[in-house]
Amino acid sequence: MKKTYEIEVDCAACAQKMEDAANKVAGVGTATVSFMTQKMKVEFAEKADPAAVMPEVLKACKAVESDCEIKF
Amino acid sequence: MTKKQKKTLYRIIASIACLALLQIVLHFIELPILLEFALYMIPYIIIGYDILLKAFHGITHGQVFDECFLMTVATIGAILLGLFTSGEEGGFLEGVAVMLFYQIGELFQSVAVGKSRRNITALMDIRPDYANIQNENGELEKTDPDDVEIGSIIVVKAGEKIPIDGHIVEGTASLDTSALTGESVPVTVQEGDDVISGCVNITGLLKIETTKEFGESTVSKILEMVENSSMKKSKSENFISKFARYYTPIVCFLALALALIPPVFLLVAGKATLWSTWIIRALTFLVISCPCALVISIPLSFFAGIGAASSRGILVKGSNYLEALSETRIIAFDKTGTLTKGTFEVTKVVPFGDITEDQLVRYAAIAENYSDHPIAVSIKKYAQNCGQLSSEKSILEDETIPGKGVRVKTSECEIYAGNDRLIEELGLAAGEDETSGTIVHVAADGMYAGYIIISDTIKPTAAEAMRSLKAQGMRRIVMLTGDREESARQIAGQLGISEFKAGLLPGDKVDEIEELLSDKKGKEKVAFVGDGINDAPVLSRVDIGIAMGAMGSDAAIESADVVLMDDDPARIALAMKISRKCLRIVKQNIYAAIGIKVLIMILGALGFANMWMAIFADVGVMVIAVLNSIRCLKVSK
Numbered sequence: 001m002k003k004t005y006e007i008e009v010d011c012a013a014c015a016q017k018m019e020d021a022a023n024k025v026a027g028v029g030t031a032t033v034s035f036m037t038q039k040m041k042v043e044f045a046e047k048a049d050p051a052a053v054m055p056e057v058l059k060a061c062k063a064v065e066s067d068c069e070i071k072f
Numbered sequence: 073m074t075k076k077q078k079k080t081l082y083r084i085i086a087s088i089a090c091l092a093l094l095q096i097v098l099h100f101i102e103l104p105i106l107l108e109f110a111l112y113m114i115p116y117i118i119i120g121y122d123i124l125l126k127a128f129h130g131i132t133h134g135q136v137f138d139e140c141f142l143m144t145v146a147t148i149g150a151i152l153l154g155l156f157t158s159g160e161e162g163g164f165l166e167g168v169a170v171m172l173f174y175q176i177g178e179l180f181q182s183v184a185v186g187k188s189r190r191n192i193t194a195l196m197d198i199r200p201d202y203a204n205i206q207n208e209n210g211e212l213e214k215t216d217p218d219d220v221e222i223g224s225i226i227v228v229k230a231g232e233k234i235p236i237d238g239h240i241v242e243g244t245a246s247l248d249t250s251a252l253t254g255e256s257v258p259v260t261v262q263e264g265d266d267v268i269s270g271c272v273n274i275t276g277l278l279k280i281e282t283t284k285e286f287g288e289s290t291v292s293k294i295l296e297m298v299e300n301s302s303m304k305k306s307k308s309e310n311f312i313s314k315f316a317r318y319y320t321p322i323v324c325f326l327a328l329a330l331a332l333i334p335p336v337f338l339l340v341a342g343k344a345t346l347w348s349t350w351i352i353r354a355l356t357f358l359v360i361s362c363p364c365a366l367v368i369s370i371p372l373s374f375f376a377g378i379g380a381a382s383s384r385g386i387l388v389k390g391s392n393y394l395e396a397l398s399e400t401r402i403i404a405f406d407k408t409g410t411l412t413k414g415t416f417e418v419t420k421v422v423p424f425g426d427i428t429e430d431q432l433v434r435y436a437a438i439a440e441n442y443s444d445h446p447i448a449v450s451i452k453k454y455a456q457n458c459g460q461l462s463s464e465k466s467i468l469e470d471e472t473i474p475g476k477g478v479r480v481k482t483s484e485c486e487i488y489a490g491n492d493r494l495i496e497e498l499g500l501a502a503g504e505d506e507t508s509g510t511i512v513h514v515a516a517d518g519m520y521a522g523y524i525i526i527s528d529t530i531k532p533t534a535a536e537a538m539r540s541l542k543a544q545g546m547r548r549i550v551m552l553t554g555d556r557e558e559s560a561r562q563i564a565g566q567l568g569i570s571e572f573k574a575g576l577l578p579g580d581k582v583d584e585i586e587e588l589l590s591d592k593k594g595k596e597k598v599a600f601v602g603d604g605i606n607d608a609p610v611l612s613r614v615d616i617g618i619a620m621g622a623m624g625s626d627a628a629i630e631s632a633d634v635v636l637m638d639d640d641p642a643r644i645a646l647a648m649k650i651s652r653k654c655l656r657i658v659k660q661n662i663y664a665a666i667g668i669k670v671l672i673m674i675l676g677a678l679g680f681a682n683m684w685m686a687i688f689a690d691v692g693v694m695v696i697a698v699l700n701s702i703r704c705l706k707v708s709k
Contacts, residue, residue, distance in 0.1 A: 067076075
């Protein structure tokens, strides 16, 4: 399953950090973050529940970039 | 400005006010050093608390080396130095000022980037917000396009976007397709025509039966493609993110070395030295080194380049393809439908004997009256344009002669129209012609009347596009076609293309592409331009597959890397131009930013650059780089 989320992030380097962090979360197949469109695209692993995975993704992103935001 | 930006702005104003007040007070009254330190801490905390927190947060989460860390170390270092040397070296003011200017720079960057981000996305703003659906009472209701089922009737009023692909069941209108194709001439549509989403209805009222879901409609596909394009990163972008990863730690260690090695060395050599001098230089070095100018300007340049291209009907699927486009030196074209219109037109009329040109055309049009063959259609169209399409329907007999042509008998005469064999059979002497294309002979009342040549016509902009590509340094331009040798030669000649391969089967085209790929030198790339319908294997084999005339064709959008919404070859030259400009700006930014930084870093290490120059190297360079990348948006036609 593939979903797109709106995000808030301040700089391109921070977006890159969020992408790296999100990719390490269990249940995430591949995640890509675009600073320019302020969007995060997540392709979930099989049988993963986005509602359960996304809070983890947000947590992981907050750890590397404290003032980022993901709307889900 | 966003809330966050406004907050930063207020903090900047507050700390400047605080700092100014403090300067006035200190001018008149001498305060004890500790009190002075405490007073300077007020503006410092106001302006820098989030940076300090972020740096602390970074350290605790294993993300040590980032710009917040650099700024924290540099400013705290300067302040502590001021405290220990009683304000003789470094000092409180410089520490606070560095933080202040850093924040001003960040604010500017955030506003500038946000603004250009919005400018670029506005170029690509083709997303329809709603679809009008008629409810039971006959009233229009605004509905989310996602909820409209296939086969629903939607109403599009003047000034609205067509939200979903479909065909018109009622009404006529002019459509503005410029958001999709970059073409400014409106298209007129009427009942029965297919329309694609994203076009704007300028006049009239349309009732459209949808043929696709919103998610499958052209506008959704395009938006998805453009949004994904910034996810596919170019080599330059990857280089920068890798560079930033190693750069910051290296700079930190260099700064540490600068603070320790020279004084120790001088001490060992028995010379007098000031630790504080070297520490100040090390701190200056740190401020200069922030990599943000690069990290922000490179993706911004690519995004602006892709935005500029898509506003002209050129969809580039990723920064990597924009980069590859600028490195293209070998380009291959499909002929039919790409360089030529792919439709037949009368290109030559040669009457014989007493017959006039008009008469010949009239005879041919009468003969082909009942035929729907593409050749017949083109003759009738030509006749109509010359005013020779007779309205008299006095045809008495009409017969098709298989493989040869047609025979028609009217109240006035008997007309034959067909190929060489037909004329031979009639026992007449046919005229001969060297021109490529299909020849149609006409005989009337047992006399040879002349012939008409029908051929595919070259697109009006094709020759100019080839010239422009050559001027942009294409090493080889090759035309590949399944057509006959003579007609390929003629078209290539007219376009000024020196290389062509004719009589190719679809599989042969891939072999030809392999040959071109093996001819690449260094970083060169090979591009192929086709109509995207039967070129899928070739499009996916080359470095950059370019599909044209892709409006509404899903297959082309899937298989190509660059999609031209209309079928104008001039767009290819334009796409190259945009990609080259974008890459030129990217290189300028990389070289200028790294160059200026390294230069000032060296000056800083030698003691020629102070904190103020360091701030310029950081903030100033970034501002210049961001402004430079915005230039990617503007490309002259």
